[in-house]
Amino acid sequence: MNQQRIAALSLVLACAALVGACGGMPMGPGRPGATASLVPTQAVSPNATVGNVSFTPLDHGVRVAGEVRGLPPNTEHGFHIHEKGDCGDNGNASGGHFNPSGGTHGKYGAAGSHAGELPSLVADASGVARFSVDDHAISLTPGAPNNVIGRALVVHRDRDDFTSQPAGNSGPRIACAVITKS
Structure with missing residues (x-):
C-alpha cells in the first residue's frame, strides 16, 4: 500500500510540474494577437477606404474581425x-496573395485555395x-x-470572381495595411 501511495503522489507531482511548466506557454485565446490599420491607396480617386482589423489567435487558427469604411454603398x-x-x-508592392502551400486562387475556405x-x-x-471569420x-x-504577421492586408476595388488565376480579377488595391503584432 505504501508503494501505491508513493506512486500516486509521484504521478500527482509530475502532473503538477507539467501544468506549471505549461503555465507560461501561450495557448488559445489570450495570446498576443495582431492588428492592421487599412489606409487608402491612390489607385483610384477619390478614395476614402479605411479600416481596422484584429487578428486573434485561436487554438487552431486565427479570428479575423473588423470594419472597413468608405466603400461605395x-x-x-x-x-x-x-x-x-x-x-x-x-499596394502593388505587397506582391501576390499569400500562398505558402502553393494552392490555387478560389473562394475562402474552398479545398486547395491559398491561405x-x-x-x-x-x-x-x-x-x-x-x-468576423475564423480562419484555420x-x-x-x-x-x-x-504566419501572417508582417504581411499585407489588401482591399480591392472590385468583387473577386473566385476563378481567375492567380488573383481573382478583383481590380486595383484601394486600401492596404501591414499586419503587425499587438
Whole structure:
C-alpha cells in the first residue's frame, strides 16, 4: 500500500510540474494577437477606404474581425492577405496573395485555395463592411510557414470572381495595411 501511495503522489507531482511548466506557454485565446490599420491607396480617386482589423489567435487558427469604411454603398470587394509587408506603389508592392502551400486562387475556405483568401467584403448602404471569420489556414506563430504577421492586408476595388488565376480579377488595391503584432 505504501508503494501505491508513493506512486500516486509521484504521478500527482509530475502532473503538477507539467501544468506549471505549461503555465507560461501561450495557448488559445489570450495570446498576443495582431492588428492592421487599412489606409487608402491612390489607385483610384477619390478614395476614402479605411479600416481596422484584429487578428486573434485561436487554438487552431486565427479570428479575423473588423470594419472597413468608405466603400461605395452596396458593393462587394476582394479582400486578401498578400505575401509581402509593403503597401508601397498603391499596394502593388505587397506582391501576390499569400500562398505558402502553393494552392490555387478560389473562394475562402474552398479545398486547395491559398491561405491569403478571406471572405469578400460586402458594404452596406452606408459603405461599411463588418466581418468576423475564423480562419484555420493562417497563424500568428513566429516561424510558422502560414504566419501572417508582417504581411499585407489588401482591399480591392472590385468583387473577386473566385476563378481567375492567380488573383481573382478583383481590380486595383484601394486600401492596404501591414499586419503587425499587438
